[in-house]
Amino acid sequence: MNDLTALSHALLDAARKAGADDADVVARQGTSVSIDIRGGALEQAERAEGFEIGLRVLLGKRQACVSGSDARREGLEMMAERAVAMAREAPEDPWIGLAEPGQLSARRDAEGLEMYDPAGEPDPEALKEAAVRAEAAALAVEGISQVSTASAAYGESDIRMLASNGFEGGYRRSSHSLACVAIAGEGERMERDHDSDGRIFAADMRDAEEIGRRAAERALARQxxxxxxxxxxxxxxxxxxxxxxxxxxxxxxxxxxxxxxxxxxxxxxxxxxxxxxxxxxxxxxxxxxxxxxxxxxxxxxxxxxxxxxxxxxxxxxxxxxxxxxxxxxxxxxxxxxxxxxxxxxxxxxxxxxxxxxxxxxxxxxxxxxxxxxxxxxxxxxxxxxxxxxxxxxxxxxxxxxxxxxxxxxxxxxxxxxxxxxxxxxxxxxxxxxxxxxxxxxxxxxxx
Incomplete structure (x- = not known):
């Protein structure tokens, strides 16, 4: 994983060297995992990890924004130079500008907000099991012909912000989700409906069986x-x-x-x-x-x-x-x-x-x-x-x-x-x- 704080400082320094009057940086990296089930078996599994960093530069009342995923020093320098060149050609906007130092938040992290589940990333087998249970619960309801979607997912991200006015802060997020789409009937009489849940903490999620059963009941009610x-x-x-x-x-x-x-x-x-x-x-x-x-x-x-x-x-x-x-x-x-x-x-x-x-x-x-x-x-x-x-x-x-x-x-x-x-x-x-x-x-x- 990248050191977002160090990279943000490096990009801000590069923007100043390229000629920016002011600048701010947003850096983000994260992980996402998703599992799709069909017929009780794994249909698709995806995992993604990514890093991106965005830069806004200001030249007087002109601004430009660029982003990239190259964490090398040369890549950051090229990004800063490109942003400054773009800002020189941008139209003036009399309303833009960074916050004054006295306007900045004293809070610089998410302590006490419970935005991240400390349990971390769940085992893929646990995600698969939840999707299987939701699908099975939907199919167990009489009148349900099939389940088109039963999926579970997890994501987390780390965000850092830095600006030339002295602001520096960051926080982490996490998310858990489970969804089920049930189909009742056949042919022209086919109806579908869904249920889902999404929370920050896995412990707060509703039962998979409840989600599957409610999706089924909703689909049947539409017939x-x-x-x-x-x-x-x-x-x-x-x-x-x-x-x-x-x-x-x-x-x-x-x-x-x-x-x-x-x-x-x-x-x-x-x-x-x-x-x-x-x-x-x-x-x-x-x-x-x-x-x-x-x-x-x-x-x-x-x-x-x-x-x-x-x-x-x-x-x-x-x-x-x-x-x-x-x-x-x-x-x-x-x-x-x-x-x-x-x-x-x-x-x-x-x-x-x-x-x-x-x-x-x-x-x-x-x-x-x-x-x-x-x-x-x-x-x-x-x-x-x-x-x-x-x-x-x-x-x-x-x-x-x-x-x-x-x-x-x-x-x-x-x-x-x-x-x-x-x-x-x-x-x-x-x-x-x-x-x-x-x-x-x-x-x-x-x-």
Missing amino acids: GARAPKTGAYPVLYDERVAASLIGHLIGAVNGQAVARGSSFLRDALGEAVLPDALSLTEDPLRPRGGQSRPFDAEGLAVAPRDIIHQGMLTGFTVDLATARKLGVAPTGNAARGLSAPPSPSTWNLELTPGAQTREELIAEMGTGLLVTSLIGSTINPNTGDYSRGAAGFWIENGEIRHPVHECTIAGNLRDMLRALRPANDARPWASLRVPSLLVEGMTLAGS
Whole structure:
């Protein structure tokens, strides 16, 4: 394994020698293992190890980003020279620049955040066994014709950041995952569905048998689907897909979209965008959070904050450049790839849960649609007009009657968000904690 700290310092020194006024470095190395099972036997096994390092250089108000995997001194020097040459030809951007030393995070590691499983990489046989158990559990359910996917995986990464403004920090991540896709029926009557789990710690993973069995039950429940009636009905987004609805809200309050004028919430700061009882909070310091981090990609401190407080939009999500452009304080939300400059992102969001269960919301719906999967989308970011293909279950008299497919649900996101009614079934371990969401009066196009 490479010494990421030493390589980062070497690349930063090379950038200075090449003529950069300022520079920052992100170095990453990691390992991933994946196992696929079919028919109880190993179908595919993959293992990958990799090292990459990214460099951003600044010449006045010009910048350029490059990345590579050559850890030799000559390779680092060539990378720095190429980045400086590119920056000389880049257009000026008045908003770019590193953080001031006084803005930098005092936290430089992930101590206490539990982002890495100290148990380390599992034995491939253990991954295979988990996938086999999930597949067997799915096939044991009567009516399941086959399992198209049963896979287990593990990944870990080590990340180091270094900048000419004095910042230096790093952290490690790990991830465990298990997925199963079951198929019910044959030919044109074939239906499929899935279940999966992903955690930082192996000890937190759900049982493989539960994952396989739930995938099978979901596939069986989809058999006999037909198009629903066209009209205006309440739509309940199942917890599995409800996060996508909040995802459109997150995108609309992203500072880059606001700065471009391509957000339906660009003028909504200080206005109500959710029901008064709902808040959307961010906590990048949540222990065992899938998107937790000790600092952002520009070395700024991260902290819990309310994006929406009691229905009101309190602030946009910005990195340094976007904050300067909008004339607001940075929020510590810079994310960055190895070959791209920082951009705003969010970490570990939670929507205020409701007091009712999903079943209680179904009982109150009367007649409407429970959505369990979404396909395609036509979203106008400027107006919030929304249209998506959907499948799920038809509700009549507050009870699930039959599965549905081949329908479209439509509305306007501003109206939809203001009308949300949440259930209380959000997964507590999810990075985006969003429960099932009921939206009244959406337009359904079916039969």
